[in-house]
Amino acid sequence: MVKTISLLGSTGSIGRQTLECAQRLGIPVAALAARSSTARIVEQAHKFRPKLVAVYDEGSAKAVSVALSGRGIRVVSGMEGLLEAATMAEADCVVTAVSGSVGLKPTVAAIKAGKRIALANKETLVCAGEIVMRLAAQYGAEIIPVDSEHSAIFQCLTGRGAGELKKIILTGSGGPFRGQTRAQTANKTPAEAVAHPNWSMGAKISVDSATMMNKGLEFIEAMHLFGVTPDDIEVVVHPQSVIHSAVELVDGTVIAQLGVPDMGLPIQYALTWPNRCESGADKLDLFSLKHLTFERPDFENTPCLALAMDCARRGGTAPAVMSAANEVAVGAFLRGSVTFGNIYEIVSKAVNALGSVASPSLDDVLAADAEARRYAENLLDER
Ligand code: NDP
Numbered sequence: 237m238v239k240t241i242s243l244l245g246s247t248g249s250i251g252r253q254t255l256e257c258a259q260r261l262g263i264p265v266a267a268l269a270a271r272s273s274t275a276r277i278v279e280q281a282h283k284f285r286p287k288l289v290a291v292y293d294e295g296s297a298k299a300v301s302v303a304l305s306g307r308g309i310r311v312v313s314g315m316e317g318l319l320e321a322a323t324m325a326e327a328d329c330v331v332t333a334v335s336g337s338v339g340l341k342p343t344v345a346a347i348k349a350g351k352r353i354a355l356a357n358k359e360t361l362v363c364a365g366e367i368v369m370r371l372a373a374q375y376g377a378e379i380i381p382v383d384s385e386h387s388a389i390f391q392c393l394t395g396r397g398a399g400e401l402k403k404i405i406l407t408g409s410g411g412p413f414r415g416q417t418r419a420q421t422a423n424k425t426p427a428e429a430v431a432h433p434n435w436s437m438g439a440k441i442s443v444d445s446a447t448m449m450n451k452g453l454e455f456i457e458a459m460h461l462f463g464v465t466p467d468d469i470e471v472v473v474h475p476q477s478v479i480h481s482a483v484e485l486v487d488g489t490v491i492a493q494l495g496v497p498d499m500g501l502p503i504q505y506a507l508t509w510p511n512r513c514e515s516g517a518d519k520l521d522l523f524s525l526k527h528l529t530f531e532r533p534d535f536e537n538t539p540c541l542a543l544a545m546d547c548a549r550r551g552g553t554a555p556a557v558m559s560a561a562n563e564v565a566v567g568a569f570l571r572g573s574v575t576f577g578n579i580y581e582i583v584s585k586a587v588n589a590l591g592s593v594a595s596p597s598l599d600d601v602l603a604a605d606a607e608a609r610r611y612a613e614n615l616l617d618e619r
C-alpha cells in the first residue's frame with residue numbers, strides 16, 4: 237500500500253473519491269492541487285492538512301493563500317505549482333486526477349521522481365503514451381491505472397506470462413445516447429449529454445462518454461499501458477457496466493473483471509496494489525442481474541470512436557491533436573457555443589488539417605497540443 241499521496245485534481249469527481257478512499261484507509265495527503273475551485277480546496281486543506289496546496293489559477297491561488305494563512309500550508313500556483321506537488325519528497329504516490337493534457341508535464345515529472353502513478357488522467361497517455369511508458373520503465377516508476385476498464389484489464393493480466401494475451405476486450409456502456417442516430421443526437425443539450433446512465437463523473441468525461449470519444453481515448457490508453465497494437469483490442473458495448481473489461485488468452489480462455497460501477501474500487505486498488513482490503517463498496521449481486529448484453533459499436537453514429545481508432549493507427553502526434561481539439565470542442569459545447577454534433581466536426585477538421593509528427597519528442601507533443609488548441613479555437617471564432 238502507498239504511504240502518502242499527492243493528489244492532482246483533488247476537487248474533481250475522481251479527486252473527491254480519492255480523498256474518501258485515503259480517509260478510509262488512513263493514507264496521509266501531502267499535497268492537494270486544483271485549478272480554481274477555491275472554496276472546495278480550502279475545505280479539503282482544513283480537513284486533510286497537506287503540506288502543499290497547488291492552485292493553477294493565479295487569482296484563485298491568492299484567495300486560497302489568504303484563506304489558509306497561519307495554517308502552515310504552503311500555497312503555490314501555475315504549472316510550477318503542479319510540478320512541485322507532483323515531485324514533493326513526502327509523497328510516494330501521485331494520483332493524477334486532473335482533466336485534460338495539463339496532466340502531462342506533472343506526470344512526467346512524477347515519473348522522473350520515481351513515484352507510483354495512480355493514473356486517472358487518460359489524456360496524458362493518449363497524447364504521449366510512448367514517451368510516458370518509456371520513462372516509467374527507465375525510472376522504475378509503477379503506473380497503476382485508475383480508469384475502470386484499464387484497472388480491470390490490469391487485474392485480469394496479473395499473474396499472466398508474456399505471450400499469454402491474445403486480445404483485450406474493452407467494454408463500454410455506449411453512453412446516454414446509445415442506439416440513437418447522429419441526426420437524433422446532433423442537438424442534444426449539455427444537461428442531456430452529462431446524464432450518464434451508470435457512472436457519475438466530471439463534465440468533460442461525461443460528454444466524451446456521450447460522443448464515445450471516451451472509449452476512443454481508452455483504446456489508445458490501453459495500447460500504451462499494455463503494450464499492444466490497435467488490432468489487439470476489441471471494443472464491445474455492454475450497457476450494464478458490470479463487466480469492466482476482459483482479456484482473451486491464447487488458448488481461448490476469457491478472464492473478465494466484474495463489479496458494481498463504483499470508481500471507489502479502482503481508485504482503492506491503485507493505492508493498495510498489489511494488496512487488497514475491504515472497500516465499503518456495494519457488493520455485486522449476481523442474482524439481481526437479469527441479463528448482461530453485448531453489442532458491436534455503431535461507428536456510423538459515434539464517429540468520434542472511429543476517429544480515435546484511426547488516430548491510434550496513425551500514431552505520432554495524431555492522438556495529441558485529436559485529444560486537444562476535443563478538449564476545446566467539449567469545453568465550447570458545455571458553454572453552449574457549439575452543438576453536440578459540432579464536436580466531431582471540429583475534432584475531425586483539426587486531425588485532418590494538422591497531420592502528425594512521427595516518433596515525437598515531448599516538445600513535439602506539447603507543440604501539437606498547442607497548435608490543435610489554436611486551430612480549434614479559430615474554428616470556434618469563425619462561427
Ligand atoms: P472533473 O472535471 O470532475 O475534475 C477535474 C479536476 O482537475 C478538478 O479538480 C480540476 O480543478 C482539476 N483541473 C483541471 N484543470 C486543471 C489545471 N489546469 N490545473 C490544476 N488542476 C486542474 O474530472 P474527473 O474527476 O471526472 O476526471 C479527471 C480525470 O480522470 C480525467 O482525465 C478523466 O478522463 C479521468 N477519469 C475520470 C473518471 C470518472 O469517473 N470521473 C473515470 C475514469 C477516468 P477545479 O475543480 O479547480 O477546476
Ligand code: MG
Binds near residue numbers: 383454
Ligand atoms: Mg473508463
